[in-house]
Amino acid sequence: MVKNDSFKIQAPVILVNFKAYLEGTGEKGMLIAKAAERVWMETGVTVGVAPPPTDIRLLASSTQIPIFAQHIDAVVPGSYTGRTTAEAVREAGAVGTLLNHSENRLQIADLQISVERARQVGLVTVVCANNPLVSSACAALEPDFVAIEPPELIGTGIPVSKAKPEVITGSIEAVKRVNPSVRIICGAGISKGEDVSAAIKLGTSGVLLASGVVKAKDPEAVLLEMANSAKSQGLQP
C-alpha cells in the first residue's frame, strides 16, 4: 500500500455534511458546492463538503474545495458488496472522510481500521464523538480530527457552542490529554456566524454542520456569514 500525502486542512474549517438530504443530492448538491467554493475564494476560509458517495466524483471534478466522503468501510478492496473503500472515494476525488457519525456509528475495532485505511490512501479523517469520554477514545485511534457533536442537539438549531460549551471544552481537554496532535471541531445546532465564532473561541478548529446550510433558503449567504465570523477569529496554518 503506497502511503499518499494527505491533504492539509487549513483552520478554521467549515465542513458541511450533505447527509442524505434531497437538497444535497446530485445537481442540487452541486449548487451548494459551487456556493461553498465562492465563499472560500472570497474569504480564504476552508469550506469543505461531504456529499453522498454517488456525487463525490461530480463535485470533486467541478470544484476546487475539499470533498469528503461521509463514511468508508473497514475493509481493503476485495469481495465485499455494498461497501465503500478508501480507495474508491480517493479515486473519485475525495480528500477526506467523516467516520462514526452519530447516524452511522462504528464498532471500535472497525473504526480503528477505517482510520488506518484512510491514512494509507491519504484521506483526512474526521471522527465524530458524542461526549468527552468517547472523544478521548476516538483520539486514541489517531485520526486527524475529532468532531464533537452532542446528538440531542443535531438538527435543532440550538448551537452546541452556546448550549453546551462545557461538552466542547471537556472534549478538548480529554482529547489533548490522550493525543495532543488531534484537532477538534464541533457540531450540532450550528446555523449562524456567531455559532461558528463561539466554537472557535472555545478552542476548536472549526465546525461540522448540515441542515443549517443544506436546508437554508440561501446556503451561500449562510456560509458567507459563517466564513466571515470564522475569519474574524484569525486564520491558522
Place this chain on the structure above:
Amino acid sequence: MVKNDSFKIQAPVILVNFKAYLEGTGEKGMLIAKAAERVWMETGVTVGVAPPPTDIRLLASSTQIPIFAQHIDAVVPGSYTGRTTAEAVREAGAVGTLLNHSENRLQIADLQISVERARQVGLVTVVCANNPLVSSACAALEPDFVAIEPPELIGTGIPVSKAKPEVITGSIEAVKRVNPSVRIICGAGISKGEDVSAAIKLGTSGVLLASGVVKAKDPEAVLLEMANSAKSQGLQP
C-alpha cells in the same frame, strides 16, 4: 413520491457485480463496463454492471448498458449520514439495485422498505437469497428478481448451475409458489459460458457473477463467451 417507470430488463441477463474489487473501481471498472457494452452491442444479450456507488455516475454517463447499485438503504432522503438513498443512485444514473447480497445482508423489515423505495423511484430490484426458503421469503416482498446464490460457492469457480442445480430448481419452485411474477437469476462460481447456459436451462433468466469476470485476465472474452452461450438458449422479452 412520483412513481417512475422502471427500466425493463430483457432476459437473459448477465449481471456483473464489481464488488469492492480494485479491478472494478474507477477507471479500471470503466474498462470492464465498456467491454460489457461492446458484448451487448455484438450479441444483443443484456449485460449489466454493479459498480461501487462512487462510480455509478461515471459509468452511467459513459455507457448505454444498465448500471446497478450494489445496495440502497431503507430510508427516505433526510438526516442520515453514510446512507445511500434510492433517489441518489437514480439521479446518478442507475436503473436498478442489488439488495441483500450475502456480503450485505439486510433485516427483513428493511429489505421490504428498500424494495418499496426502489420501486418508488423506478429502480429494478434484484434481491439475493442463499437457499430456497429464503428465496421464497424474498419473493413475498415483491422484488423484480430473486438472485439465488449459495454463499459457500461464491468466488470458488465451482458453478452453482452444475454443483447445486437442486438449489436453483428448488428456489424457482418456491418463488413461483409465493409470487409467480418474480424472475429468478442465479450466481456463485459462474466463470464460463457453459455455466450460463446450464443456469438458463434450469429455468433462470440469467446469472449474477463477480470475480469470474472482474478478476479475469480478459473480461471481454469471458463476457462474450457467456453472452453467446446465453444467446444460444434464446432471447426472451
Place this chain on the structure above:
Amino acid sequence: MVKNDSFKIQAPVILVNFKAYLEGTGEKGMLIAKAAERVWMETGVTVGVAPPPTDIRLLASSTQIPIFAQHIDAVVPGSYTGRTTAEAVREAGAVGTLLNHSENRLQIADLQISVERARQVGLVTVVCANNPLVSSACAALEPDFVAIEPPELIGTGIPVSKAKPEVITGSIEAVKRVNPSVRIICGAGISKGEDVSAAIKLGTSGVLLASGVVKAKDPEAVLLEMANSAKSQGLQP
C-alpha cells in the same frame, strides 16, 4: 441433532413479553409469572411469558406455564460470545422463543436459521412482523406463529385490533396464501379484555403484549379479564 417434540400451544394464547422492564426482571417478573399461572389454572386459557434470558430458568422451574425466550441467535453451539443458543434456552426450560421483534430485527438469512435451530431443539417459534408483506415473508420461513405488530402502536395503549384491523386481516390473508399451517397472533396497544376478543374475532389465535400487563398496577386483574374475554370466543385445540 436430536429433534425434540415441540410444546403444543393451545389457542387462544396470551403471550406476555417482559422486555427489559424492571417490573419484569428477577423477583418482580416472578410475581407476574405466578399471576399468569393462576389465571391459566382458573380459566384454562394459555398464558405464556417471555422474561429476560437470565430469568428463564427461574420461571421455568417455579411455574407450569410456557416460558419463551425473547430471542435466540442464528448459531449452533460453539465459539460465540454474548450469543443465546437454542440449546441454552431449551435446557433452561423455555418451550419457545420470540424472533424478529421490532426492537430486535434480524437479517432474513439469520431469521431462517434461527427458526430452523429452534425447531431442531423443539422450541415453538413466534416470528414478529410489522406489516402484511413482511408477515408473508416470515410465513415462508415456516415458523409456528407469526405475530403481527405495527410498531407505531407498540406501547401506546391504542389496540391494533381496533385501530388497524385491516393490517391484521391483510396479514392473515397474506400468511395463509404463503403457508396455511402458520398461526397468527397480533400485538401492539393491547391492554384490555375487549382488545383480545376483538383480535380473536378478526381470526387470530391470540395476542402478544407487554406493557399492558407488565406495567399494569394489577397485572393479574388485567390478565384475568383478558383470559375471560379470550375464553368467551371459545377454546381451540
Place this chain on the structure above:
Amino acid sequence: MVKNDSFKIQAPVILVNFKAYLEGTGEKGMLIAKAAERVWMETGVTVGVAPPPTDIRLLASSTQIPIFAQHIDAVVPGSYTGRTTAEAVREAGAVGTLLNHSENRLQIADLQISVERARQVGLVTVVCANNPLVSSACAALEPDFVAIEPPELIGTGIPVSKAKPEVITGSIEAVKRVNPSVRIICGAGISKGEDVSAAIKLGTSGVLLASGVVKAKDPEAVLLEMANSAKSQGLQP
C-alpha cells in the same frame, strides 16, 4: 440509580469464558464452575467464569466464585426485546461483565454506555480489545480491566503470551498512558500453566480464556495447573 459497590477482583485472575459451547451450557457448565471453585479454594487464586446468560443465576446461587456476564447492552431497563440489562445480570448474581469481545464487537458510543451502566449497578467491567490502539481507546472509557486478545490467535492453542508478547506489552504501555487505573489481562491461545505465568511476567493481572478450559478433557486439572502457575508469580491485592 443507586451506585452499588463493585466486587473487588484480586489479581492474578483466571477468567473462563464459557462462550456458547455446549460443554459450558447448563449442567455441564455447572461442573466446570464447581471445579473452578475447588481450584480457587485450594490455591487462593481468583477463578471467575462467564456462562451464557441463562445460566448466570444457576451458577451464582451454587458457587462462591465470581460470575461474569458475557455482555450487557447499552440500555437502561425499558422497552427493549432480546436485550440484556446490567440490572438483570446483577440481580441474577453476576459481579461483572465482559464487553466488546471480538465475537461481539460494540459501537464505540454503546461501549461507553455499557461501561457506565455496569458501574452504576456495581458490575466489574472487562473490555476486550484486539490491538494496542484499540486497547488505549477502550482504556479511555474507564473500564476496570482491558483484556487484550489478538483475534487471530483465539482458539488456536498458540498462546499470545509467547507468540505476540509485544502486543501485550504494547497494550500495557498504551493503556497506562491513557488511564493508569485500568488493569490489563490477556487472552487467546492460553491453554497451560506456563502461558499464564508468561502473561503475568509481561505485566498483566491475569488471563481470559475459553476453549483451553471449557473443551479440555479435564478442566479442573488445567485450571489447577494454571492457578498454581499464577500463584508462583505472587498474589496481589
